[in-house]
Amino acid sequence: MKVLITGGYGFIGSHVADRFYKEGYEVHIIDNLVTGKKENVTFKHKFYHLSIDDPKCRKVFAAYNFDIVVHLAAQASVATSMHNPTYDAQSNIVGLVQMLKFATEYKVKKFIFASSAAVYGEQSELPITEGVHTNPISPYGLSKLMGEKYCNNWAASQGLSSICFRFSNVYGPRQTHEGEGGVVSIFLNRLLTNHKLYVHGDGNQTRDFIYVEDVAFAIYRASQSTLTGIYNLSTNTEASVNDLIHHYESFHGAVETVQVASREGDIQRSVLNNARIIQDLDWAPLYTFEEGLQKTYEWGASSKPVEQAVVKEKKVVPNWYTNIKPYLENFILFFVLSVIVMSVDIPIFSVFEVGIFYIITLGAIYGNRQAFFAVCLSISLLLVDYFRQGREIVSLLYDTTFFFQISIFLFIGLVVGYSVQRKNIKIAEQQETLDDLQTRHDFLETIHEELRDVKDELQLRVLNNEDSFGKIYSITKELNEVEPEKIFTHTIEVVQKTMRCENVSIYLLNEDQTYLRLVASSYLLGEKPRTSSLKVADTRYIQQIISTKTIFANRNLLANVPEMAAPIFYDNKIKAILTINDLPFSSFSNYHENLFKVISGLIETSLNRAFEYIRLTEESRYIGQSIILQPDVFHEILNSKMLAKEKYNMPYALLKIQVDAGVLQQVAGKAHQLLRETDYIGYIEDKLFVLLSNTTKEDVSFIVNRFNNAGIETEDYHGVLV
Structure with missing residues (x-):
């Protein structure tokens, strides 16, 4: 529980x-x-x-x-x-x-x-x-x-x-000195640190402690x-503040109290x-109140309370100061430079150079807003210096040097300010993205560790169980994968060994819950026909599982219906259905039904971890923004298909698509629309491949025709992917 x-x-x-x-x-x-x-x-x-x-x-x-x-x-x-x-x-x-x-x-x-x-x-x-x-x-x-x-x-x-x-x-114990009922802990802390007790009013206020x-x-x-x-x-039961003090005196000895004014809005009785x-x-x-206080006092005395020191609160900088600070620093620097320039008799071009230095400095520190402010102040400094030289404002209107200097100020201010502002925005965006990714990683890591703990604990319980299904411990290690295709393949062996049955299948349910696609099965070809897909509307036991969200057991021994089937959930929705057949008659019991529930739960935990891993690493699984898998991911899925082929004769097909690099994504998108949820598209060594799950040779010719009708050239690929 x-x-x-x-x-x-x-x-x-x-x-x-x-x-x-x-x-x-x-x-x-x-x-x-x-x-x-x-x-x-x-x-x-x-x-x-x-x-x-x-x-x-x-x-x-x-x-x-x-x-x-x-x-x-x-x-x-x-x-x-x-x-x-x-x-x-x-x-x-x-x-x-x-x-x-x-x-x-x-x-x-x-x-x-x-x-x-x-x-x-x-x-x-x-x-x-x-x-x-x-x-x-x-x-x-x-x-x-x-x-x-x-x-x-x-x-x-x-x-x-x-x-x-x-x-x-x-x-009671562990209570802090705040909140409703805090008078008990406040008084206790003051008692144990040899302080006076401050009583608001006459102390006859009552509370229900x-x-x-x-x-x-x-x-x-x-x-x-x-x-x-x-x-x-x-x-x-009502107990007053005076009652509280009286009880404390019986535990602690004499208590010194100080009566202060009643608090506004304080309820007299409750x-x-x-x-x-x-x-x-x-x-x-x-x-009773006395017994509870006794236990609280004993806890307080053993926990060694410390004096309530006056905590210096961190000063909060007002928003207006934060906003005005850059302007103050800007003006101070301008004032210092102005004093230096005006106090020394130097050529006018030196004022121009000082202005450039000043604009670059402020723009590099604060960005475009302060750079523009620095430009305005630099122009004013330039004007003052011209006036000091005896120039009139009318003459400056015809002075190309003056306008050239202003233009340089504006140009430098815009370039430096914009560049720094853009850099700051980029850094802020990247930091925000990094913080978000770190938070997601930390949380996922926590959940992952918790899931591992739960699985390990369950495995340990099964290992020590009298009925001795301890071999589950070693078998379930095979489910420790982050690629769903590998888990599908290993699931077959896990269920076979624990349930002692030969025929195991796992189906994926599509998004609108209308079809199920077979992704792994132990039925050998020629022994029993594989049902590659199931229509929910035509399959009553699947409808029952979806509606009840519980395990199905074929107690009536209906024909063409598995003996047991269990839903696999992801994100609170049924993602897959696990079915078993050919159970020994002695295994068709409530005990084995519960065992099947435990096994399906372990498989669900592993698949949930894998689906969550794929969701969080989705950007790195695909090439750019396309639906084309990265070569290493595609290889891993292909190896899983090869293993399923080797162990359980699960057929698959690999098609190569003839396509130019310039229209790669368009062709891949068109091909994706012709595929099922269980098929994959990958790009390896400048070639585009389609991996078809649960596909026989007869199916391949039909699929190739579909691609050709859509204008996509394909060929059955029998080479080796390096």
Whole structure:
């Protein structure tokens, strides 16, 4: 069983992760580490450094079939939501919607959403029940309320089983000094660092404090139940700030307090009714406030808190300063040069030279905008120097030297400024592309490593299984490829050995799911006819697999129907169908059906990795922007076809196309339209080749005629490709 916990490195999330791990779950965590800490989770788990609104989260859902999603990641500060409601909505609403979408697409069985008592706002009747009118007074409370509505909508329209918990003030170990219920951790830190406790108001304000392990246990219990809807998660008990101080005194000794003014907008009393969750879930809080504080205090004392130092915030440079800085530096340099030029009696041509130096310098540093500004200032300096020589402005209008110098200024400013600007734009574009590629590479590498871990773990379990299918471990190493054609060929041998059957086939499903093309099969020619393609509309068992997305077992022993068939998924769509026949009668059982499911899952993992590799390396697989494969890629695919021919007598054909280099891409494009999804076009040693999959000699003549009718000259090639 697999559980995904968003915000799993946070205060509550880490305790929820502990609970699921103790219950035997495989734990996966998504966290952006803004507030979460890796050290909060010490057991073996899978981690993805992502924000919940990042589209890459889809890859995580696609790589694993999660049974449960616990959505705790959120912007949890009321103050931040007031200051930046856009950021609050992006995290708490957009991020949630994406999690709901992926949970629905990838068939999650239970979705648990962490809401908050902040949705209630000010309420006059206590304790607060779930049925009262909600009235959030902050964007944070509003975003949590919208999150509940999204969960309810998804449950009604998409059938996603979800439950929303409105937390009261959660406290316990690992809590930071911010957020709802933070008074417990704030006071604890000040106690352990020998500071006074600041009490706002008279200290009689009450809250419904709930210990974090009670919250984690309730979430786990809910994940095992059919319960849905909205529930308060609380103790239904009021405790005041003075009560909190009194309990701390019993653990710590004398406590010095300082009374300060009440905070504006602070709610005087808050307590949530938990009767519904106790009755419906058969859950109750196990820890009293005193017991929870005792455990929290012991954790705090052992973790050696440090004094809350005044953190110097990094000064943010205002935008206006960033924009005006180049102009200031430009003007300062101009002023310095002007003083030097005007203070020394030198020929006028020297002023011209200084102007050129000044324009080139500013253009090289900042680009065309500052270069043009430097040109204007240089012209003004030139004019001043002319006037100082006793020239009049009218005489300058007829002075060709003056206009020549201005023209040189403009020319140099434009050339230098434009060149530098173009270079800067090019560098910025390349850096952006490099950053994007690096991000994609890092994420793909993470997913690849996780898939390898999962496969290795599954293989180890099978290896140690009493029923001794440990040989799968050595066999499945053959699936460690990144070229789909190689995996298709190796799949046949893997399935034959593990299922103890002779006849195995794998078909690719086209994009509109109307036809399947045979890509590998162990049927020997002459023994049983190969069906090179299947029409979905005429094949009932294929229709059943597509509609149910599950394994088909021919329990009624229908004629001309495989005994078992399994869908292979990619990007949440059926990409291929794996079929087996001629199973021993003793192997036609639920056990072997489950074994077939495990094997098809391993094959699906390998193919997904291969398809993802091809997608990410697509630009390097083809020549330019064409559909013509690079020689090394084409060779690799051809070798796979040769291996399939040698092992399973899978026929293929290689045609050479007569074509001039000038119309290479046009001819290749025309040929591509006549081919199937399983055929390939490559260019080797100045020759254009077509590799036809699953093609007999009889098929070749028909295909050659099709090419000739389209004006493409071809010949059956029997040479050797070097």
